Amino acid sequence: MLKLGVNIDHITTLREARYRGLPNGEPDLQAAVRICEKAGAYGITAHLREDRRHIQDRDLKMLREVVSIRLNMEMANTEEMIRIALGLKPEIVCIVPENREEVTTEGGLNVVGQLSSIRETVNQMKEAGIETSLFIDPDPDQIQACADSGAEFIELHTGAFCERFKTGDFEGEFIRLQKAAIAAHEQGILVNAGHGLDYDNLKQIHEVPHLIELNIGHSIICRSIFTGLEKAVKEMLVLMQGYGD
Ligand code: PXP
Numbered sequence: 420m421l422k423l424g425v426n427i428d429h430i431t432t433l434r435e436a437r438y439r440g441l442p443n444g445e446p447d448l449q450a451a452v453r454i455c456e457k458a459g460a461y462g463i464t465a466h467l468r469e470d471r472r473h474i475q476d477r478d479l480k481m482l483r484e485v486v487s488i489r490l491n492m493e494m495a496n497t498e499e500m501i502r503i504a505l506g507l508k509p510e511i512v513c514i515v516p517e518n519r520e521e522v523t524t525e526g527g528l529n530v531v532g533q534l535s536s537i538r539e540t541v542n543q544m545k546e547a548g549i550e551t552s553l554f555i556d557p558d559p560d561q562i563q564a565c566a567d568s569g570a571e572f573i574e575l576h577t578g579a580f581c582e583r584f585k586t587g588d589f590e591g592e593f594i595r596l597q598k599a600a601i602a603a604h605e606q607g608i609l610v611n612a613g614h615g616l617d618y619d620n621l622k623q624i625h626e627v628p629h630l631i632e633l634n635i636g637h638s639i640i641c642r643s644i645f646t647g648l649e650k651a652v653k654e655m656l657v658l659m660q661g662y663g664d
Contacts, residue, residue, distance in 0.1 A: 421662035424462035424491055425455045425652060426613070426636025431473040448478055449485055451648060456488055458652035462510075464634045466493035467503065469517060476503070483507050491552075491634070496533070496540055505547050512544055513552040513574055513611075513634075527556035527576040530564035538568045545569070552611060557592075557599030566606040573603050574611040574634065577624070581615030584623065596627050604629040618642065621658040633659065 430451045438444025452463055463486045465474045482490055492509040494500035495517035504512050514537065516528045530537050530553055541551045552572035555561040556579070565573050580596055583589035596612070603610050613634030616624065624633070635655060643651040 421630055421659045422461035422632040423459070423652070423656055423659060424464045424489070424611075424613075424632050424634040425460045425639060426464040426466070426493075426634050427451055427455070427640075428464075428466050428473045429636050429640040431475070431478060435473055435475075442477070449481060452482065452485055454648045455652055456486075458649045459656050460488060460652055461632060462489035462491050462634075464491040464493060464513070464636070466515065467500065469495060469497065469499070479503070479507055483509070493554075496528075496537060501540055501543060504549065505543065508547060508549060511550040511552055511572070513554055513572075514540065515554040525578075527558070527561065528554050530555060530561050530568060534564050534567060537564075537570070541569045554613075557595040559599070559602055562599060562602045562606065562608070565603070566608055570608070572609045572611055572631075574613055575599055575603075575627075576614050577612050577616055578614040580623075581617070581620050584620040589623070593623065593626075600627050600629045618654065618658060621655070625662050628663075630662065 430446050430448055433446055434444045455463060463482060465479060465482055467474050467479055490509040491511045491513055492504055493513045493515050494504060496514050514528055516526060544551045551570045552574050553565050553570045554574045554576060555565060556576050575596055580589055580592040583592045600610050609631050610629045611632040612630055616633055616635045617638035639651045639655055
């Protein structure tokens with residue numbers, strides 16, 4: 420069964436748009452987490468960015484206390500974030516590249532170019548009982564480097580595929596995803612995927628083998644404005660059903 424990690428950053432993007440610098444405000448993140456759990460999510464994903472543009476440090480602490488499913492902390496491979504993750508002990512961290520100018524995470528992590536530092540982070544997480552996922556483009560060299568790093572998971576960046584899906588001309592990007600999933604599986608790496616996934620392109624993702632978990636945020640939160648969060652999560656879960664059958 421394909422599992423759903425709900426990326427809840429967008430809830431705090433909305434809150435910070437009105438309540439930045441204040442200790443609380445709406446929408447209430449804790450209430451959102453409860454609804455995602457009730458609707459059947461497998462995990463809650465939150466990205467603590469260096470600029471704290473959405474998730475705040477206090478949000479992560481609260482999440483660690485209230486999330487009863489799997490907590491996935493997305494983070495850059497920096498000393499500050501490593502320290503926070505080791506203190507927080509999420510079940511898993513997902514290491515992502517981070518660029519101050521970007522609206523959202525744009526490209527995959529260059530594991531090839533920083534293998535020794537990533538390997539060190541993976542080892543620190545392992546010692547603390549935290550699994551590590553590496554968010555990468557579907558590229559064979561990156562997959563080999565992920566295997567060399569000792570990370571348990573990769574998360575395949577589906578952004579390029581999702582962009583092309585809107586134009587109908589997605590075959591090339593889609594084949595890259597399929598090949599990457601197969602290559603990672605052959606290396607013994609567990610495979611997640613995410614970025615840009617929505618209620619339309621999800622059906623195509625069923626044709627990518629070896630997937631364990633999808634991390635989805637924007638499309639679910641957008642739909643929730645009209646349907647409510649519980650229904651938006653449940654509708655995504657329905658679309659995920661039947662994977663691998
Ligand atoms: N996975 C990673 C590593 C991400 O950075 C993001 C975006 O925050 C997502 C998944 C979710 O992407 P989206 O919000 O487009 O569903």
